[in-house]
Amino acid sequence: MNFTLSIWRQAASDVQGExxxxxxxxxxxxxxxxxxxxxxNEELTIKxxxxxxxxxxxxxxxxxxxxxVVDGRAHGPGKLTTSCQxxxxxxxxxxxxxxxxxxxxxxxxxxxxxxxxxxxxRIIQAGGYIxxxxxxxPEPNSMPIGYDDVEEAMDAAACIGCAACAAAxxxxxxxxxxxxxxxxxxxxxxxxxxxxxxxxxxxKQMDEEGFGACTNYAECQDACPKGISIKFIGRMxxxxxxxxxxxxLDPRGDMxxx
Amino acid sequence: xxxxxxxxxxxxxxxxxxxxxxxxxVGPKNRPKYEIIxxxxxxxxxxxxxxxxxxGYNVKLFCFQDSPRRAHSIAAQGxxxxxxxxxxDGDSTWRxxxxxxxxxxxxxxxxxxxxxxxxxxxxxxxxxxxxxPLAREYGGNLANRSFGGVLVERTxxxxxxxxxxxxxxxxxxxxxxxxxxxxxxxPRTEMQDIVTxxxxxxGIVVRDLKTGEISTHxxxxxxxxxxGYSNVYNRSTNAVNCNVxxxxxxxxxxxxxxxxxxxxxxxxxxxxxxxxxSKLTLMSESLRNDGRIxxxxxxxxxxxxxxxxxxxxxxxxxxxxxxFGNLVPRDVASRAAKKVCDDGYGIGSTGYGVxxxxxxxxAKQGKDAIEAKYGNLFDxxxxxxxxxxxxxxxxxxxxPHYTMGGLWVDYNLMTNIPGxxxxxEANFSDHGANxxxxxSLMQCLADGYFVLPKTIGDYxxxxxxxxxxxxxxxxxxxxxxxxxxxxxxxxxxGTRTPLSFQKELGDIMWNNCGMSRNETDLKDALExxxxxxxxxxxxxxxxxxxxxxxxxxxxxxxxxxxxxxxxLMCKDALExDESCGCHLREEHVHEDGEAKRDxxxxxxxxAWEWKGVEAEHELHKEVLNHDALKPTTRSYK
Numbered sequence: 001m002n003f004t005l006s007i008w009r010q011a012a013s014d015v016q017g018e019x020x021x022x023x024x025x026x027x028x029x030x031x032x033x034x035x036x037x038x039x040x041n042e043e044l045t046i047k048x049x050x051x052x053x054x055x056x057x058x059x060x061x062x063x064x065x066x067x068x069v070v071d072g073r074a075h076g077p078g079k080l081t082t083s084c085q086x087x088x089x090x091x092x093x094x095x096x097x098x099x100x101x102x103x104x105x106x107x108x109x110x111x112x113x114x115x116x117x118x119x120x121x122r123i124i125q126a127g128g129y130i131x132x133x134x135x136x137x138p139e140p141n142s143m144p145i146g147y148d149d150v151e152e153a154m155d156a157a158a159c160i161g162c163a164a165c166a167a168a169x170x171x172x173x174x175x176x177x178x179x180x181x182x183x184x185x186x187x188x189x190x191x192x193x194x195x196x197x198x199x200x201x202x203x204k205q206m207d208e209e210g211f212g213a214c215t216n217y218a219e220c221q222d223a224c225p226k227g228i229s230i231k232f233i234g235r236m237x238x239x240x241x242x243x244x245x246x247x248x249l250d251p252r253g254d255m256x257x258x
Numbered sequence: 259x260x261x262x263x264x265x266x267x268x269x270x271x272x273x274x275x276x277x278x279x280x281x282x283x284v285g286p287k288n289r290p291k292y293e294i295i296x297x298x299x300x301x302x303x304x305x306x307x308x309x310x311x312x313x314g315y316n317v318k319l320f321c322f323q324d325s326p327r328r329a330h331s332i333a334a335q336g337x338x339x340x341x342x343x344x345x346x347d348g349d350s351t352w353r354x355x356x357x358x359x360x361x362x363x364x365x366x367x368x369x370x371x372x373x374x375x376x377x378x379x380x381x382x383x384x385x386x387x388x389x390x391p392l393a394r395e396y397g398g399n400l401a402n403r404s405f406g407g408v409l410v411e412r413t414x415x416x417x418x419x420x421x422x423x424x425x426x427x428x429x430x431x432x433x434x435x436x437x438x439x440x441x442x443x444x445p446r447t448e449m450q451d452i453v454t455x456x457x458x459x460x461g462i463v464v465r466d467l468k469t470g471e472i473s474t475h476x477x478x479x480x481x482x483x484x485x486g487y488s489n490v491y492n493r494s495t496n497a498v499n500c501n502v503x504x505x506x507x508x509x510x511x512x513x514x515x516x517x518x519x520x521x522x523x524x525x526x527x528x529x530x531x532x533x534x535x536s537k538l539t540l541m542s543e544s545l546r547n548d549g550r551i552x553x554x555x556x557x558x559x560x561x562x563x564x565x566x567x568x569x570x571x572x573x574x575x576x577x578x579x580x581x582f583g584n585l586v587p588r589d590v591a592s593r594a595a596k597k598v599c600d601d602g603y604g605i606g607s608t609g610y611g612v613x614x615x616x617x618x619x620x621a622k623q624g625k626d627a628i629e630a631k632y633g634n635l636f637d638x639x640x641x642x643x644x645x646x647x648x649x650x651x652x653x654x655x656x657x658p659h660y661t662m663g664g665l666w667v668d669y670n671l672m673t674n675i676p677g678x679x680x681x682x683e684a685n686f687s688d689h690g691a692n693x694x695x696x697x698s699l700m701q702c703l704a705d706g707y708f709v710l711p712k713t714i715g716d717y718x719x720x721x722x723x724x725x726x727x728x729x730x731x732x733x734x735x736x737x738x739x740x741x742x743x744x745x746x747x748x749x750x751x752g753t754r755t756p757l758s759f760q761k762e763l764g765d766i767m768w769n770n771c772g773m774s775r776n777e778t779d780l781k782d783a784l785e786x787x788x789x790x791x792x793x794x795x796x797x798x799x800x801x802x803x804x805x806x807x808x809x810x811x812x813x814x815x816x817x818x819x820x821x822x823x824x825x826l827m828c829k830d831a832l833e834x835d836e837s838c839g840c841h842l843r844e845e846h847v848h849e850d851g852e853a854k855r856d857x858x859x860x861x862x863x864x865a866w867e868w869k870g871v872e873a874e875h876e877l878h879k880e881v882l883n884h885d886a887l888k889p890t891t892r893s894y895k
Contacts, residue, residue: 012806030531030643038757039534045755045801045810053807055324057497059537061638062422063328085641110468111807118445121325125437129430130389133312134305134707137383141344144398153391154416157423161327190389 001027001088004096005040007052010109013116017109019098029089033076034059034066036088037099053112059084061225064160067167068113069100074164074223082162082225102167106174106210117163119209120177126205127198128181130190149187156183158226168223171212176220178206179236180228186239196243203240261514261865261880264668265369270355270886274373277669278712282719289314292718295462295477297449297504299326301421301699302682303483304428305706311435313711318475319432319441320464322448322499322812327429330485330497331702334421335542335635337403337413338385338699340378345402349410351375356887357408358697361587362662362690363839363855364889365517367863367882369669370687377708378700382414384707388427392416403631405695406543407587407894413696418542418634424699428706448812449504450740452480452511452678453733459678460726461733463740467812470805472740474733476726478718479677481710482508483702486661486683488521490820490827491772492764494658495527495540501816502823505665505684513673514865514878516686517663518823519831522693522840523773524659525591526652528642529611533761538657539642541614542635543695546584546591548619548628549652551575553603553612563605563613563651574598582894589692589840590852590894592656596773597851599655606653615651656773660698662689662840663830666865666880670713671705677717681705686863691839744804747814752797756814759794763787763817763824771828776844780832784825791821826866826875833877836860857889 003024010017027036034056041051057065066083070076076086091097099113107115157180165176182199185191191198214233221230266273266280284292292315296307299321307319323329343349354375359366382400386392392414393401402411416423435441446467453461453474461476487502488494509515526541552571559566574594576583586594595612598604605611620628625648629636636647643653665673665680667687672679682702689697770783794817801810837846837853838860846854863880 028532028534031534032536035534035536038536041801041810042755042757045799046753049801051801051810053809057323057328057499058330058333059498060333060539061641062333062419063323063330063497064325064332065323065328080637081641085638087642087644089644114807117324121327121433121436121443121445124430125433127437129434130387131434132384132387132431134309134384134431134711136380137387140383140386140392141399145394146398147394147396150391150394153389154419154423157391157416157426158419160332160422161325184391185389188389188391190387 001029001091001093003027003091003094006096006098007113008100009052009112011111013108013110027088029087031088032059032084033068033070033086033088034084053114055114056084061085062160064162067102067115067162067164069102069167071098074102074167075225080225080227102163104166104172104211106172107163107166119211120161120163120174122209123174123178123202123205124181127194127201128185130185130194143189145189153184153187156180156187156228156232159228160226162225164223164225165220166211168219169212170217170219171215173214173220174206174209174211175214175233175236176224176228176230178202179232182236182239183232186235195239199236199239200243203236259674259867259878261666261674261878262668263367263880264670266669270368270372273369274376281713281716284715284718286314288722290316292316293318293477294714295320295475295480296483297462297481298329298483298485298684299323299429299432300329300331300483300485300682301425301428301702302684302706303329303481304425304432305703306481306483306681306710307441308428308431308435309707309711310714311438311440314440317435317441318477319443320447320449321445322467324445326432326443326445327426329425330500331425331699332422333497334699335418335540336544337405337415337420337696338381338424339405339412339694339696340382340414340700341375341412342379342382344400345411347410349412353410354378354412358688358694359690359887360892361407361694362692363853363892364690364857364861364884365838365882366690367687368884368886372886373709374688374701374704377704380708381700381703385424385427388431390416390423390427392423403544404547404585406546406585406591407694415544418544418632421699424703428703449507451507451736453736454511454675455726455730455732458676458721463736465740468807470808472737474737476728476733478721479679479714481679481681482665482684483682483706484684486664487823488658488661490763490824491658491767492760493530493535493538495524495538498536501819503816503819505680506819506823508665508673508675508678510868511675512868513675513678514666514867515663515826516666516863516865517830518827518866519771519834519841520662520691520839521658522588522660522662523592523656525588525595525656526614526654527657528639529606529608529653529655539638540657540659541639541652541654543588545614545632545635545652548623548631549584549614549616550618551584551612551614553598553605557602563615572598572603579894586894587692587694592773593842595656611653611655613651614654616647617651620648660693662686662691662693666863670716671710672717677721679710679714681710691841744811744815747798747800747811747818748804750796750798750800752799754797754799756798756800756810756817759790759798760813760817760820762790763820766790767824767827771831774842774844775831777832780828783828784832787821787825787828794818794821822871829875830864830866833864834860853892855889861889
């Protein structure tokens with residue numbers, strides 16, 4: 001198969017970028033999109049040109065590192081897939097394929113197709129955890145958790161933190177990501193003590209990072225490689241609203257002996 | 259060199275408790291006075307950094323990915339073992355110890371393995387307390403599944419994403435400590451070297467992958483949790499950026515490398531399709547619970563698998579290993595697949611593939627039940643191959659997956675360099691010559707949550723208030739050496755890309771030091787690898803500049819290390835003139851083709867000491883004692 005690639009090239013975060021065209025020939029249909037970029041980069045390197053920078057690691061759709069906007073859609077036109085799991089058989093021979101980085105105000109471009117997603121780490125730091133330092137813990141079966149509750153927690157916990165939700169959202173909102181973590185931990189009994197403070201602080205952090213608000217476009221759900229439902233955004237809003245109704249003691253107050 | 263493994267001189271069952279009670283601890287008031295560096299943010303690194311931070315130590319965590327959550331532990335699918343005995347089927351600490359030692363073909367260190375089995379149950383408790391959504395039964399209790407190489411059901415899981423969920427648990431605990439200021443994380447930062455002063459490890463040199471800036475960080479102890487080296491084969495189930503660099507550069511500063519030839523080839527991966535392919539995708543071993551592995555009895559049978567009648571199917575694992583059947587350990591399953599394909603029974607375009615068939619399981623349990631257990635794996639396979647495994651069998655073939663070898667460590671998980679630790683896949687100690695399924699997650703979290711946080715105090719107490727000056731000339735010297743190495747890579751400007759060298763090296767290793775090995779092939783590899791390395795240093799072409807985001811340079815540095823490491827791997831495979839576990843020397847097999855161990859001569863850990871690029875490594879042997887469990891011939895028949 002032959003393709004024309006139109007790729008976003010940007011040397012550094014403070015430099016103006018542009019779309020640049022490349023020709024690819026004799027690509028087999030079982031080649032993945034990223035493997036085709038590997039092939040392009042091999043050619044560019046030999047020609048003495050700068051290869052295209054792009055993020056990827058596991059190449060099996062679970063690490064969340066790959067992050068391409070393919071023909072205008074985060075992770076491409078397919079459903080429930082990451083950029084690394086797109087195979088060339090899903091394109092038409094001779095087609096032009098547009099590749100851009102995930103774009104959002106809170107996801108600045110580092111180089112070419114690589115963006116900075118440290119804002120996602122900071123949202124987790126704001127409370128996306130259950131405080132439980134290492135050490136002996138109660139026997140898990142002493143606290144039975146219903147099958148459906150665990151399944152629901154798992155539906156939300158499947159999030160890979162790729163940021164496709166924010167890239168797909170017309171408002172540049174990271175609500176699906178934030179809601180997935182709040183929904184995961186909130187579905188479990190272990191997550192209850194910090195439930196209110198978690199909702200408040202994570203939402204606050206998300207706002208501070210410059211992500212937009214949700215106006216129910218549901219583009220995030222459509223782009224999410226793990227199919228996380230926007231119902232979790234509803235749950236988060238409920239948790240957040242409830243949390244705002246009362247002042248609670250911060251359970252993570254300064255309890256360190258140090 | 260004296261290899262003191264510091265194993266407590268007590269019966270196995272008391273060793274860990276006696277050891278903790280006898281070693282030094284650092285009190286809570288003093289912990290903030292120490293700085294600990296953790297390199298790598300997978301299950302071992304993240305759990306260690308989170309635990310140490312929560313204890314009060316100051317921790318710096320480095321990883322090359324853009325976030326600690328991306329480390330390749332995330333891709334582990336099937337599960338994590340723990341001897342909870344929830345199924346009331348005779349499981350116990352002893353049984354898990356026994357299975358792990360036997361699975362490792364008696365090449366693991368008994369005391370470490372027993373400790374691993376001992377703390378396994380606490381890991382499950384810890385993870386559930388963190389909110390890891392491990393699968394439950396309808397009554398609300400934790401569910402189990404079975405895995406290869408054992409006769410009990412002790413594997414805990416979260417759908418087919420167990421590694422992801424456990425890693426996110428550790429990552430979240432880590433981010434909690436980041437928020438509290440106890441851990442500072444440095445993503446997109448790659449370790450380039452360690453700094454040793456007066457024989458102790460005192461820090462590291464790193465490269466900021468965004469800017470290319472080289473900097474040094476001093477610390478009281480350095481923990482390497484940098485994973486395995488399966489990518490020496492180029493294509494493996496590892497993430498494309500996994501590498502041996504951190505471990506290798508520590509090795510070149512004196513840290514011994516143990517059993518490098520012990521590499522696990524995972525039996526159930528999607529077969530290679532073409533040269534451009536960047537990695538091999540693993541299909542969880544849990545599929546072997548319900549799937550049946552077979553090839554057509556008639557060579558070159560072109561019929562669709564569905565059309566091949568029962569009596570023309572060769573269920574080779576079930577026939578050869580009636581008691582374990584499709585659940586034999588990974589090395590046995592992999593070699594059996596290789597053998598039927600070498601004998602000409604393989605399927606698929608290359609003839610190197612076998613069927614993994616769910617027809618009978620779907621007929622018996624229903625499609626819904628199979629979908630509930632393995633749905634995401636079936637979907638993943640369909641996405642990659644465009645074939646539907648509900649309708650036609652999976653095509654699978656073995657691929658490099660996990661490396662049992664690694665940096666030599668003592669019972670405290672410290673390498674032979676004081677102050678330098680290695681945990682998780684990066685060390686060698688627990689899995690012997692073959693790792694059982696669902697045991698790597700267990701070992702990483704045992705090391706990170708429960709072992710290292712207890713043992714590291716013993717060393718730290720020793721160096722109390724012996725602070726090193728961050729301006730000590732050794733830091734600048736090592737940084738300069740790193741810069742010089744990068745400069746020389748950038749200046750070669752030859753005609754071949756770093757990836758082309760990695761591919762060529764991978765082919766040599768797969769063909770000559772892969773699933774089965776012999777003296778001729780290994781000697782051939784030992785001639786070819788130095789030549790390839792020489793060509794690399796004369797003819798590699800690295801794109802871009804050193805002071806920018808440069809993935810070409812990142813890869814070049816890693817390939818340079820693989821080119822040195824691969825030689826040691828072959829040397830070790832040649833030196834170990836026996837078959838054991840994953841390491842099959844064709845010269846040493848029983849009549850039925852099974853591995854023939856030589857306990858008289860090779861019941862030891864081969865720990866190699868670096869002597870320079872052109873010099874021969876020196877071999878040190880740690881003799882393994884088998885006081886508790888006498889080695890037997892491993893049989894799964």
